[in-house]
Amino acid sequence: MLVEADIAQDRTLTSWPSLRTDIRNAGGNWVDQEVVQDGQITTSRKPDDLPAFNRELLKSFAENCQRRE
Numbered sequence: 001m002l003v004e005a006d007i008a009q010d011r012t013l014t015s016w017p018s019l020r021t022d023i024r025n026a027g028g029n030w031v032d033q034e035v036v037q038d039g040q041i042t043t044s045r046k047p048d049d050l051p052a053f054n055r056e057l058l059k060s061f062a063e064n065c066q067r068r069e
Contacts, residue, residue: 002023002026002028002041003019003022006026009027010027010028011029011041012028012036014031014033015043016045017045033045035052035055035056037056040060042056
């Protein structure tokens with residue numbers, strides 16, 4: 001979805017390994033990690049990574065709420 005939306009360029013992302021080439025061809029940096037936060041974009045690889053993905057999202061939401069106060 002990020003590749004199709006043309007926002008992968010210059011971003012560090014993770015995904016299923018089968019999308020590695022697509023992300024790189026779109027100008028992104030693909031890494032094999034359970035979760036990656038790049039600015040306001042959070043990505044993960046697979047359902048097994050959901051606990052780490054959820055932790056990172058909650059951390060990001062909390063930080064954004066603190067900035068708005």
